[in-house]
Amino acid sequence: MPVPAPQKPPAKPARLSAARRTALLKALADPRRFALLESIAKAGCPLGCAQALATLPIAAATLSHHIKELESAGLIHVRREGKFHFLTLRPGVLQGLISVLSALETIPTPTT
Amino acid sequence: MPVPAPQKPPAKPARLSAARRTALLKALADPRRFALLESIAKAGCPLGCAQALATLPIAAATLSHHIKELESAGLIHVRREGKFHFLTLRPGVLQGLISVLSALETIPTPTT
DNA sequence: TCGATATTTCGACAACTATCGAATTGATTA
DNA sequence: TAATCAATTCGATAGTTGTCGAAATATCGA
Numbered sequence: 001m002p003v004p005a006p007q008k009p010p011a012k013p014a015r016l017s018a019a020r021r022t023a024l025l026k027a028l029a030d031p032r033r034f035a036l037l038e039s040i041a042k043a044g045c046p047l048g049c050a051q052a053l054a055t056l057p058i059a060a061a062t063l064s065h066h067i068k069e070l071e072s073a074g075l076i077h078v079r080r081e082g083k084f085h086f087l088t089l090r091p092g093v094l095q096g097l098i099s100v101l102s103a104l105e106t107i108p109t110p111t112t
Numbered sequence: 113m114p115v116p117a118p119q120k121p122p123a124k125p126a127r128l129s130a131a132r133r134t135a136l137l138k139a140l141a142d143p144r145r146f147a148l149l150e151s152i153a154k155a156g157c158p159l160g161c162a163q164a165l166a167t168l169p170i171a172a173a174t175l176s177h178h179i180k181e182l183e184s185a186g187l188i189h190v191r192r193e194g195k196f197h198f199l200t201l202r203p204g205v206l207q208g209l210i211s212v213l214s215a216l217e218t219i220p221t222p223t224t
Numbered sequence: 225t226c227g228a229t230a231t232t233t234c235g236a237c238a239a240c241t242a243t244c245g246a247a248t249t250g251a252t253t254a
Numbered sequence: 255t256a257a258t259c260a261a262t263t264c265g266a267t268a269g270t271t272g273t274c275g276a277a278a279t280a281t282c283g284a
Contacts, residue, residue, distance in 0.1 A: 022143050028213075029137035030272080031130060034186045041216045049231070059274055064232055066272090083230050083281045094217045098210050101140075104153045142242080161261065169242055176262055178242090195251050195260050 016096050024097050027073035031064075033066045037075065037089065046079060046086035080087055115150050128208050132186075139185035144168055145178050149187065149201065158191060158198035 015025075028034055039055045040047045053063050067087065075093055079086045081104045128136075140146055151167045152159045165175050179199065182188045187205055191198045 018143060022141060022146070025137055027139035029134060029141045031134050034134065037216060062273055089217065091217070098213055101206050101210055102170050104149060105201065105203070172261070174243055
């Protein structure tokens with residue numbers, strides 16, 4: 001019986017472009033946005049905007065701005081459900097960034 | 113005979129503070145700086161400013177600025193030797209950041 | 225439809241930053 | 255000491271971005 005050709009294993013992250021890498025790093029480099037990501041991660045389930053807002057000392061307009069940044073950087077997914085929006089981490093994205101960063105350190109300790 | 117208390121093993125990365133994490137991410141979030149880091153990493157040995165400058169389309173003043181940023185973020189070490197300055201990656205720093213980032217993704221895929 | 229609630233958009237402002245040329249500092253060499 | 259070369263500092267500028275209040279948009283419930 002014909003064995004199906006081995007497909008791409010689970011989810012090959014597909015090397016990050018420089019532009020995308022920069023976009024991710026910029027999105028992560030704001031403390032509020034990072035805190036927001038942490039809230040989403042800790043929630044373990046889609047986080048509503050109201051809950052997100054409760055964890056940050058910022059105005060709703062500012063939260064909306066940061067959500068847009070995180071979304072367009074591809075770090076989160078926003079499920080829009082009527083009046084409410086729910087935030088989840090996009091899996092694998094950070095892993096791609098981590099790969100790029102660890103590649104920088106592959107060459108051990110150059111003679112100082 | 114008194115056994116010396118077990119010392120801290122090689123180099124415990126010592127959890128990154130939020131401020132430091134943000135500083136690192138900001139330093140990495142500039143494309144020129146990232147390219148500079150890549151040059152340093154690829155060199156495998158301390159990189160002179162002149163060589164660094166050759167790899168980037170920027171003025172010397174701008175390079176100097178970026179070097180200062182990377183240095184004060186703790187990402188590189190600058191050995192000043194007379195007229196010349198040599199750049200090396202500080203080992204382990206990126207690894208600390210990587211740990212923080214991967215901690216965000218520990219919780220797998222929340223129900224979208 | 226009307227009012228309440230959730231989120232976004234708009235307009236503005238302040239702070240920050242990347243960039244450069246010119247001037248400066250510091251070290252080497254003639 | 256004078257000239258030269260490497261790198262930094264200074265001053266200025268343009269572009270970016272985080273922040274907010276107010277207004278707009280969208281959804282839901284009465």
